[in-house]
Amino acid sequence: MKYQDLIAACQEDWTAYTEHAFVQQLAKGTLEQSCFLHYLKQDFLFLKQYARAYALAIYKARTLEDMRRALPTVYNLLDSETAHHVEYCAQWGLTEADLENEAEDFGTVAYTRYVLDAGMTGDLVDLYAALAPCSVGYGVIGKKLLEDESTVIEGNPYASWIELYSGDDYQSSVMTGMEHFNKLLAEIDINSQRGQNLVDVFKTATRMEIAFWQQGLNAK
Numbered sequence: 724m725k726y727q728d729l730i731a732a733c734q735e736d737w738t739a740y741t742e743h744a745f746v747q748q749l750a751k752g753t754l755e756q757s758c759f760l761h762y763l764k765q766d767f768l769f770l771k772q773y774a775r776a777y778a779l780a781i782y783k784a785r786t787l788e789d790m791r792r793a794l795p796t797v798y799n800l801l802d803s804e805t806a807h808h809v810e811y812c813a814q815w816g817l818t819e820a821d822l823e824n825e826a827e828d829f830g831t832v833a834y835t836r837y838v839l840d841a842g843m844t845g846d847l848v849d850l851y852a853a854l855a856p857c858s859v860g861y862g863v864i865g866k867k868l869l870e871d872e873s874t875v876i877e878g879n880p881y882a883s884w885i886e887l888y889s890g891d892d893y894q895s896s897v898m899t900g901m902e903h904f905n906k907l908l909a910e911i912d913i914n915s916q917r918g919q920n921l922v923d924v925f926k927t928a929t930r931m932e933i934a935f936w937q938q939g940l941n942a943k
């Protein structure tokens with residue numbers, strides 16, 4: 724199987740995730756600021772837990788090659804991706820320490836601890852199945868927004884978010900990650916018990932992404 728088969732197995736949830744109202748409003752710049760700020764503060768806490776999850780991938784890997792593959796993502800998460808959120812929130816006088824001290828919302832706890840649990844109880848492939856909706860989904864969203872004529876960049880207060888996820892650096896890191904994931908999936912039949920467990924994990928993480936957008940919209 725391939726990661727594309729995982730998407731096909733939960734197409735309805737996948738569309739609800741990648742075409743969520745939050746994303747559409749963000750692309751046009753019409754999203755309420757309170758929604759974006761709540762999302763970004765929660766996403767900062769999310770990224771912190773994701774750095775732990777990619778560190779878990781190093782722990783779970785059996786080969787040096789697999790261990791090395793997870794390392795740039797751990798670095799990226801702790802460096803540039805969180806830096807974007809900190810820079811953006813600085814407009815409101817919020818510091819990194821303020822963000823770190825925010826309370827985690829329910830959707831943030833549910834999603835990140837689910838991913839960590841899927842990785843801890845399973846192996847490296849289970850962990851990547853839980854992590855994949857995040858990286859592939861944001862890759863798909865970034866690319867779509869860049870290609871969509873109705874996306875507004877000039878004057879859009881959320882342009883830096885669009886640029887982060889549609890940028891070449893991010894897009895090529897998703898490609899590399901998915902090529903690696905496909906190598907790990909190659910031997911697994913989607914119709915086997917193992918394959919169906921991976922579909923369940925991928926689908927649950929996708930549903931968590933929908934809930935994460937909704938958590939932002941609910942902060943009106």
Ligand SMILES: Cc1ncc(C[n+]2csc(CCO)c2C)c(N)n1
Pocket residue numbers: 766769770773796799800804856857858861932935
């Ligand atoms: C809720 C939520 N889902 C996905 C991402 C994107 N993302 C988070 S970690 C990671 C991999 C390393 O860059 C990516 C792409 C996000 N920021 N917030």
